[in-house]
Amino acid sequence: MNTEPRLQHHVDLHPYPLLFATISGAHLYGFPSPDSDFDLRGVHVLPVKEVIGLKTGPETVEKSGVYDGLELDLVTHDVKKFFRLMLKKNGYVLEQVLSPLIVQSSPEHERLRELAARCVTRHHAHHYLGFAANQWKLSAKEEPPRGKPLLYVYRVLLTGIHLMRTGEVEANLLRLxxxxxxxxxxxxxxxxxxxxxxxxxxxxxxxxxxxxxxxxIAELEAAYAESKLPEVPQAAEELDALLVEVRLKLV
Structure with missing residues (x-):
């Protein structure tokens, strides 16, 4: 899928090799405004010497600001941290792996996309319930109240319900x-x-x-109670093997 071409330049400037960089946020959710910033998310790979010594490299690399007229928020995690997040009830990281808005990919990214489905559990419902509750509280505090935060509330609730019913991670509100x-x-x-x-x-x-x-909220709770999804992730061994493989490629 075509994306903003200037994003590739900032991906190329990343200090570490990337397994992938994808677009998240309003663009992924299907309701970007003309002035929406670009939320780039991805996975970087620290070299072995930066993970086995006393001085370790950054688990998270962040870059935000306005560059060449492009408002950008770039966040990447080291492969080990990201794989661990995939094995928790964290819907964000699965959405990032599976985002169709791809700025940079790799064969390992394709394998991650295949493994993502086997990381889904019924307990991912808690992620979406928690996020919706937080967003609802924030929207209730606004004066005057705006419709924008409600879009994020609806987005996470529909994503969560759809995930519990189908096992499919779908973040685009219009498609949902x-x-x-x-x-x-x-x-x-x-x-x-x-x-x-x-x-x-x-x-x-x-x-x-x-x-x-x-x-x-009640519908998501009911979908969670009725879900046939696994209790725990099913891809831990494959992620462990892939972690060793990608780390050793940089030796």
Whole structure:
């Protein structure tokens, strides 16, 4: 899939080899504004000498700011840290591996994409329930209240429900809504794209979205209870072998 060509330049400047770099955030979720920044996420590989000695390399590399007119937030984790996150109930890292917005890939990335499905467990529901609750609290504190945070609430709830029912990681809200068909979502996206002056909510809006939030929370909890997904990840041994393989390539 085509992405902003200037992103490749910043990927090329990374101090360590990358297994992949993909786009997350609003672009991945399907509702970027013209001024949305680019959230780049990926995996870097520290050389052996920076993981076995007393002085170790950075597990996380971050870069943010405006470069050549491009607002960028780049975060990568070392392969060992990232693989460990894949084995926890962390939906973010699976979304990053599986993002269709790929700036840089590798054969190892393709293998990770295959293994990601075997890292999904029913307990990933807790990740999405927790994120939705935090986002809802933040949106409730805003004055005046805006529709933008609600898009993130809906996104994580629909992603979580869909994951529990199908085992598929889908982060794009518009694609998810082809199944869920929530009529309020196109309007919320249109408000976000129209700018801050069109994005505020009145009391009737807030009451409606409160009802929908409660309903979808209950739906995700029910999907979790009924899910046939595994209790624990099934790809630990393969990830361990892949970690050794990619590390030794840099010896």
């Amino acid at each position: 809504n082809e199944t869920f068909r929530l009529p309020q979502l196109p309007e919320l996206v249109a408000r976000k794209l129209a700018g801050p002056e069109k994005g505020t909510l009145d009391q009737a809006d807030i009451e409606f979205h409160q009802h929908e939030y409660d309903r979808l």
